[in-house]
Amino acid sequence: MAERLLLFATTARGTEDLLAAELKDLGAKRIRQDRGGVRFLASLDEALQVCLWSRIAMRVLYPLGEFDAPGAEGLYEAAASVPWEEHLTTHHTFAVDATLKDTTHAHSGFVALKVKDAIVDRLREKLGARPDVNTRDPDVSVVAHLVRDKLSLSLDLCGDPLHRRGYRVRPTAAPLKETLAAAILRAANYTGEEAVVDPMCGSGTLLIEAGLIARRRAPGIARSFAVERWPGMGPRARELLADMRADARRNERKVEVPLLGFDKSDEALEAASRNVKAAKLFEEIRLSEGDATHPLPVPEGGGLLVTNPPYGDRLGSGGQKGMKTFYFKLGESLRSLQGWRLWVLSGNPAFESAFHLRPIARRDLWNGPIECELLGYRAQGPQWAMEREESRPHANPTRNSGPRPARSETTLGPAHEPSDVAPMRPQHEGEEDA
Ligand SMILES: C[S@@+](CC[C@H](N)C(=O)[O-])C[C@H]1O[C@@H](n2cnc3c(N)ncnc32)[C@H](O)[C@@H]1O
The missing domain is CATH 3.40.50.150 (Vaccinia Virus protein VP39)
Structure with missing residues (x-):
């Protein structure tokens, strides 16, 4: 993987500007707001800081590519064109999570299955054997997002979404994420x-x-992240995160x-x-x-x-x-x-x-x-x-x-607030270079 990663952090719609500001604080570069998320550039170290410290991001994704993927065959071919052998071995488990928008496919499960088949077939051909699927606790989480015929494929650095801090042991009706x-x-x-x-x-x-x-x-202090189990990057990520967690505990x-x-x-x-x-x-x-x-x-x-x-x-x-x-x-x-x-x-x-x-x-x-x-x-x-x-x-x-x-x-006093409130409305587009 390149020295700097181009990443995408997802967030609730309407909070993109807040996430962009937080990512800037965490050292991210080339920050660009998008609908439902923020693109940014980060070193592995900075990406892990985001996993550990972002309070607002829901997922941190490493995009592998965007493809035209018409019909079932198009899906399979698009997914099979990704060099999965760079991200998975036969000893690592994986799972595919799919989301759909405005597509002719009725079920996200079908899209996930096609992508999974393509990954398995490619790895069997390249490595002579296939990795196992583990939907409950995979080493590598593949995220497939299909909008009309456009398929985006990413790896999820976090695994469990970041809102799962681990403290919600007893929910009530209508809890906030x-x-x-x-x-x-x-x-x-x-x-x-x-x-x-x-x-x-x-x-x-x-x-x-x-x-x-x-x-x-740190909101992620009590949890681990999928990237720690990735082939190749896992050992370095574990080492860096161990230091970051120790620093975070010391600085409470x-x-x-x-x-x-x-x-x-x-x-x-x-x-x-x-x-x-x-x-x-x-x-x-x-x-x-x-x-x-x-x-x-x-x-x-x-x-x-x-x-x-x-x-x-x-x-x-x-x-x-x-x-x-x-x-x-x-x-x-x-x-x-x-x-x-x-x-x-x-x-x-x-x-x-x-x-x-x-x-x-x-x-x-x-x-x-x-x-x-x-x-x-x-x-x-x-x-x-x-x-x-x-x-x-x-x-x-x-x-x-x-x-x-x-x-x-x-x-009722002034209609426009002095200095202690955020802007009246979020900006929707824009790029910042830190
Ligand atoms: C939407 S929920 C709040 C959810 C909360 N933010 C969370 O994340 O779990 C609204 C809460 O208001 C409480 N509530 C309703 N009427 C109330 C009242 N008059 N005084 C105090 N609490 C009230 C309800 O019991 C409920 O727990």
Whole structure:
């Protein structure tokens, strides 16, 4: 393999710019954002730093090529043209994972099978024997992505996707992916120096990711990577990663800021507690029962309040009207917290108007198949609450989806945020040379 590798890291759509910025911090060069991922150039050393340290990337792929692959025969021929003998031996196991978009093939399994057959046949011809397939724990993971008749083939440096940090031992309904939680914290410019509160913490993902940042802990410290088992590059990768892991452990630091989670569900708190323990952040993160539509005992001095309220589709909601009332009450409760920055990921289009606070930053992003908005706010403090109290009775939240009244505009402060928030919308194309 060449001295510098041209790699592609995948990420949730709408977070490409955040991943690009993180990759730049990790030493990547020639960074180019694409839809759902970022291309970059890295030495083996830098590529391994990305595997160990990227909080946002889901996979790190080493592209082998892009081919025209019409029909079943085209698929086979395209896959057979790759020099697999450079990447696999007869003693290493492999598996093929296929994804499809706009193709005439009905099943990804069929595409994976064709690619697998081509690999096996080529290696039998070149090496006189074939490697075994191991779909559960392969040494070499081949990723096939077919869009119409264009087949991309890559090797996955990570194996298990990077969101599997190893701490999610007890999920709840609708947990965020760990990598998406990290992207949200990066969008909120969280660097580990502020208190964090998640008033609806569910299984605790946002808090745990904040804890890892505050602890300066490498998100991949507790796992291994497929590249460590690759023929050729494996031994060098193992050696480099052993040093990187030791460095990472040495450079961890004590968490000096409060990290607090609330939820009204016992089941969610139980799951969060187990996950926090598995993440070895039991002393750093405090969890309590609480209702976010009522004042919560948050620490003085402010910080980052970040959360992912129920969207109303999967969690049972009492209908859209019930959700609007819930969001309105949430807005009433959270906006009066003096000195707090609020960041909310919502997948319910009714959230923004019902929450009734003017965002100072926003971005569209995808939480799996759900299109969401990430909204940034600055809480107004008790002064706001007093003014609201004086002007009661206030409007019915379910009817309050039109433009804000002029008085609110002045009360709610600046429309454009000063220095501590990320740009209003992600850039979609662009190249950076570090
Ligand atoms: C979408 S889930 C949060 C998922 C979380 N980010 C995770 O990664 O696991 C929403 C959470 O809000 C909680 N919740 C709903 N209403 C609440 C309320 N009034 N006060 C506190 N928590 C509430 C639910 O119990 C659920 O755990």
